[in-house]
Amino acid sequence: MSDYLASAGRYADMTYRRCGKSGLLLPAVSLGLWHNFGDTACFENMKRLCLTAFDHGITHFDLANNYGPEPGSAEKNFGRILREALSPYRDELIISTKAGYLMWEGPYGDWGSRKYLLASLDQSLRRMGLDYVDIFYHHRMDPNTPLEETMGALAQAVSSGKALYAGLSNYDGDTMLRAAAILEELHCPFVINQNRYSILDRKIEQNGLKQCAAQAGKGIIAFSPLAQGLLTNRYLNGIPADSRIRTDGRFLKESSLTPEKRKQLQALSRIAEGRGQTLAEMALSWLLRSPEVTSVLVGASKPEQILENIGALRHTAFTEEELKAIDTACGQAPN
Numbered sequence: 001m002s003d004y005l006a007s008a009g010r011y012a013d014m015t016y017r018r019c020g021k022s023g024l025l026l027p028a029v030s031l032g033l034w035h036n037f038g039d040t041a042c043f044e045n046m047k048r049l050c051l052t053a054f055d056h057g058i059t060h061f062d063l064a065n066n067y068g069p070e071p072g073s074a075e076k077n078f079g080r081i082l083r084e085a086l087s088p089y090r091d092e093l094i095i096s097t098k099a100g101y102l103m104w105e106g107p108y109g110d111w112g113s114r115k116y117l118l119a120s121l122d123q124s125l126r127r128m129g130l131d132y133v134d135i136f137y138h139h140r141m142d143p144n145t146p147l148e149e150t151m152g153a154l155a156q157a158v159s160s161g162k163a164l165y166a167g168l169s170n171y172d173g174d175t176m177l178r179a180a181a182i183l184e185e186l187h188c189p190f191v192i193n194q195n196r197y198s199i200l201d202r203k204i205e206q207n208g209l210k211q212c213a214a215q216a217g218k219g220i221i222a223f224s225p226l227a228q229g230l231l232t233n234r235y236l237n238g239i240p241a242d243s244r245i246r247t248d249g250r251f252l253k254e255s256s257l258t259p260e261k262r263k264q265l266q267a268l269s270r271i272a273e274g275r276g277q278t279l280a281e282m283a284l285s286w287l288l289r290s291p292e293v294t295s296v297l298v299g300a301s302k303p304e305q306i307l308e309n310i311g312a313l314r315h316t317a318f319t320e321e322e323l324k325a326i327d328t329a330c331g332q333a334p335n
Contacts, residue, residue, distance in 0.1 A: 004085035007055040014057025015313050017294045019219030022191040024165060026094060028288055029310050030060035032223060032297040034067055037074040045301075050081050052303035054089065056310055062194075062221075062297055063128075064098035064139060065120050071103055072127055079128035093134075097124045098169055098194075100139025112142030112150040121157055136163035137194060140170040151179050155188035169194040173208025180216045190218065192294060197222035198231060199268065199283050199330055210292055219294035222287050226298070230256065231283035236266055267329035271322060277315060284312035286326065 016025040031053045037046050050061065067074035075097065086093065099120035102110045109116060121136055136157050138150055154166040166188050168176055176193060183190040193213050195204045201224070204210045213220050226232055235257055265279065272282035284296050298309045318326075 002085045002088075004051060006051075006089055010055050010057050012057070013310070013313070014059075017219075019165075019191040019294050020213070021217035022165070022189065022219070024094075024191050024219075026060050026192075026219070026221065026295040027058050028295055028313055029058055029284070029306075030062055030094075030221065030295045030297045031058050031306065032062045032299050033074045033078060034062075034064070034223070035299040036301050037063075037077050038068040039070055039073040039077070041077075043077060043080070046077055047081050047085065048303050049300055049306065050078070051085060052306050054086065054093075056307065058306070058310075059092055060094040060096070060295065062096045062223075063124075064101070064137075065103050065124050066101050072123070075124055075127040079130070083129060095128070095130065095133050096135035096137065096167065097121075097128075097133050098137035098139040098167075099124070100137075100142070100169070112138055112140075112145040112153075114149050114153040114156075117150065117153040118156065121162055125162060132161055133163050135165045135167045135192065137167035137169045141172070141175055147175070147179055148182055151182040151186065151188070154190070155183060155186040158188050164189070165192070166190045167192045167194060171195075171209065173204075173210075173212035176209060176218070177212050177216060180218065192219040192221055194221045194223055194297070196224045197287060197293070198225050198227045199286050199326060199332075200227045200231065200264075202332055210290075214292045220292050221295045221297050222293055223297045225287050225296040226280055226283055228256075230261070230265060231268070232280045233269065233278060235262070236269055236279075237262075264330050268326065271325050271329060275315060275322065277312070278308065280308060281312040281315070284309060285316045286318070288312065288316045289318055 015028040017028055018025055061078065063075050063078060065072060099117050100112060103120055117138065136154065138154060142150060157163040158166055166183060168179060171179065171193060180190055193209060195209055197204050210220065269279045272279045275282055287293050287296050300306045
């Protein structure tokens with residue numbers, strides 16, 4: 001039996017936002033298990049991260065079949081956390097997973113075929129010890145599989161009871177609208193798009209996803225909202241010896257931190273200071289100011305980072321002057 005008892009005040013300070021026009025609410029800050037939940041990480045720290053998140057109103061935990069290392073290990077470790085602590089609260093949790101990237105050898109372990117998606121979902125459920133996930137995403141567009149086949153697989157996942165909602169990740173606006181039309185015809189509740197989005201990366205404004213999601217009444221959850229850690233105070237004056245760039249080059253490369261980029265980050269940090277925020281808090285607030293954004297998906301290596309990220313909710317309003325200064329600082333065209 002677990003001795004974990006969730007905080008009685010866990011819902012006091014969190015904001016919950018609707019996924020488009022659906023009935024589903026997500027916390028404005030969600031916890032992603034992309035980093036720090038593989039077999040190379042400390043299990044007790046993983047557990048502290050998840051329990052800190054839930055104790056402060058983060059009800060959404062986001063995974064994918066290939067999160068690790070090794071692929072599948074994040075789901076396996078999260079399943080253990082569920083068994084040891086969070087299972088009594090299952091009905092208070094939104095658990096999402098995805099399939100779309102390489103997961104196993106051979107022709108059936110990648111992309112978007114019906115065979116791959118449904119087999120992957122079954123594997124994910126076994127690893128986590130669940131009967132269903134709340135959201136099942138297709139992880140990326142597949143140029144070689146008919147969209148009708150991929151969407152049909154998502155619809156079957158929902159109709160079978162193995163998922164409650166469908167989601168799409170890394171889709172552009174036009175493809176998302178075509179997928180949404182197919183899913184509507186299949187009476188499948190497609191509610192959310194997961195895409196990379198930050199002050200420094202505005203691709204979804206350029207490829208139509210943000211506008212089309214609003215048009216179709218679908219939510220957006222932003223991953224890498226801190227640009228893999230660049231939008232924090234950590235890299236303002238160089239690269240610390242214990243930074244992710246030095247210790248884990250899978251995601252953030254040393255080449256990303258050019259002198260020009262450091263100047264951008266320093267300028268953004270000065271704007272954040274003027275708002276009474278850290279750079280990370282401002283970066284999250286900048287996303288959450290937009291009604292199209294349902295939630296920001298944060299990663300963490302320490303519980304304190306989760307608490308700092310939640311602090312962004314205290315100040316999500318921006319003046320026009322601040323928005324213009326942010327655009328100028330990071331060299332982006334105004335939204």
